[in-house]
Amino acid sequence: MVAKRIIPCLDVKDGQVVKGINFEGLREVGDAVGMGVQYARDGADELVYLDISASREGRHTFAGLVERIALGIDIPFTVGGGISTLDDAARLLDAGADKISVNSAAIADPTLISRIADKYGSQFVVVAIDAKCIAGRWTCTTHGGSRLTELELFAWAREAQERGAGEILFTSMDHDGTRAGYADAVYARLSEELTIPVIASGGAGSIEDIRRVLTEGRADAALAASIFHYGQIPIPQLKKALLEAGVNVRM
Amino acid sequence: MIAIIDYDAGNIRSVGNALSRLGAEYELTADPARILAAEKVILPGVGNAAEAMARLRDSGLCELIKSLRRPVLGICVGMQLMCRDSEEGPVQCLGLFDAHVKRFRETPEAKVPHMGWNALGNLDSKLFKGLKGGSFVYFVHSYYPELCPDTIATCRHGEQLFSAALKYENFYGTQFHPEKSGSVGAAILQNFLAL
Numbered sequence: 001m002v003a004k005r006i007i008p009c010l011d012v013k014d015g016q017v018v019k020g021i022n023f024e025g026l027r028e029v030g031d032a033v034g035m036g037v038q039y040a041r042d043g044a045d046e047l048v049y050l051d052i053s054a055s056r057e058g059r060h061t062f063a064g065l066v067e068r069i070a071l072g073i074d075i076p077f078t079v080g081g082g083i084s085t086l087d088d089a090a091r092l093l094d095a096g097a098d099k100i101s102v103n104s105a106a107i108a109d110p111t112l113i114s115r116i117a118d119k120y121g122s123q124f125v126v127v128a129i130d131a132k133c134i135a136g137r138w139t140c141t142t143h144g145g146s147r148l149t150e151l152e153l154f155a156w157a158r159e160a161q162e163r164g165a166g167e168i169l170f171t172s173m174d175h176d177g178t179r180a181g182y183a184d185a186v187y188a189r190l191s192e193e194l195t196i197p198v199i200a201s202g203g204a205g206s207i208e209d210i211r212r213v214l215t216e217g218r219a220d221a222a223l224a225a226s227i228f229h230y231g232q233i234p235i236p237q238l239k240k241a242l243l244e245a246g247v248n249v250r251m
Numbered sequence: 252m253i254a255i256i257d258y259d260a261g262n263i264r265s266v267g268n269a270l271s272r273l274g275a276e277y278e279l280t281a282d283p284a285r286i287l288a289a290e291k292v293i294l295p296g297v298g299n300a301a302e303a304m305a306r307l308r309d310s311g312l313c314e315l316i317k318s319l320r321r322p323v324l325g326i327c328v329g330m331q332l333m334c335r336d337s338e339e340g341p342v343q344c345l346g347l348f349d350a351h352v353k354r355f356r357e358t359p360e361a362k363v364p365h366m367g368w369n370a371l372g373n374l375d376s377k378l379f380k381g382l383k384g385g386s387f388v389y390f391v392h393s394y395y396p397e398l399c400p401d402t403i404a405t406c407r408h409g410e411q412l413f414s415a416a417l418k419y420e421n422f423y424g425t426q427f428h429p430e431k432s433g434s435v436g437a438a439i440l441q442n443f444l445a446l
Binding site: 001002003005040045070071072074075076094096098120121122123166167195196197220250251 | 264298387
């Protein structure tokens with residue numbers, strides 16, 4: 001059986017890992033390659049690097065960084081942030097990324113998903129969705145949660161799957177940064193409605209939160225950032241606890 | 252020197268990166284003389300098997316690969332091309348391993364593609380020296396080689412038990428990606444380099 005995955009997410013700005021608390025008050029926490037190597041050694045199953053640079057120079061730095069990450073780490077990694085064309089995706093794949101994630105640009109032009117999937121295969125395409133619950137309706141947002149769209153989460157996730165997404169990475173903007181647990185029920189419904197893997201993101205505060213989203217929440221993978229970066233939950237300890245709780249994880 | 256066969260088979264940089272991490276020298280090449288001169292040969296591959304087989308034929312390297320007597324390692328689709336044939340197409344392959352390549356049947360327990368970390372069983376080769384059954388490796392595939400006399404490791408996806416690795420004489424193949432499989436994958440590549 002495929003193991004449930006633990007995925008540290010590293011937000012990168014100008015080559016350095018930072019973590020935004022509710023996307024504000026960015027704070028540097030370390031070297032992107034070095035942290036990746038350490039996470040891989042600790043038992044992370046996969047890594048996600050998100051480029052949050054706003055400038056062209058920052059984006060250029062990121063592509064170079066992806067080459068160094070690919071050389072340095074021996075587990076799969078996804079890169080995302082600002083990918084809006086097939087060429088952007090091609091450049092990052094050529095640099096050695098195993099998967100790319102698309103978010104706002106896929107909402108602006110859903111054919112981006114199929115164009116990347118047709119060229120490189122579905123396994124290369126992660127569709128990231130940021131949504132918040134507004135009057136009982138899970139509404140997709142873009143640009144780091146700052147802009148509301150008309151799209152409803154479940155409908156958009158199904159469309160992304162039909163267009164060739166290999167995985168859905170859903171972040172609940174209502175839970176992100178709270179450390180009060182993931183949106184378990186939403187992941188359970190996504191898993192029910194989709195045939196592709198679902199990655200949970202936003203709200204991890206404890207080992208129990210991660211256990212719950214991987215069991216009751218039926219997520220295939222749990223992504224988190226700050227609880228790993230600041231050493232609050234060491235990955236070996238997390239994996240041991242999950243295994244003891246009966247979750248199928250790679251040791 | 253390790254030759255990684257370059258037949259325009261998609262993103263194969265990660266195999267070279269993994270060899271670099273192990274301190275092994277390699278070159279990407281489609282030059283028959285370089286491939287014949289190499290101590291070890293790796294046949295990588297991603298994407299559609301029929302298209303990859305067509306490109307391998309276009310490269311004119313099929314007979315050369317079959318004639319190699321030094322250790323050869325096929326990875327993922329590279330391994331599938333070394334099997335008898337694949338349902339993906341369908342397409343006739345090199346026939347080095349006596350296995351059909353079939354598509355997984357999708358079930359609620361077994362999503363397709365089979366993507367992620369899964370455990371190896373029935374390890375039976377020097378390729379797995381020092382590793383225990385239950386070691387996890389990284390897979391990304393929708394088609395699998397069935398069990399056959401050449402099977403040297405198995406894996407289970409849902410109900411389906413399949414060949415995770417094959418061996419016939421000097422030819423080896425892994426359906427998983429050792430270059431992305433952390434320390435277990437590094438050990439397997441190291442074992443291949445030591446053959």
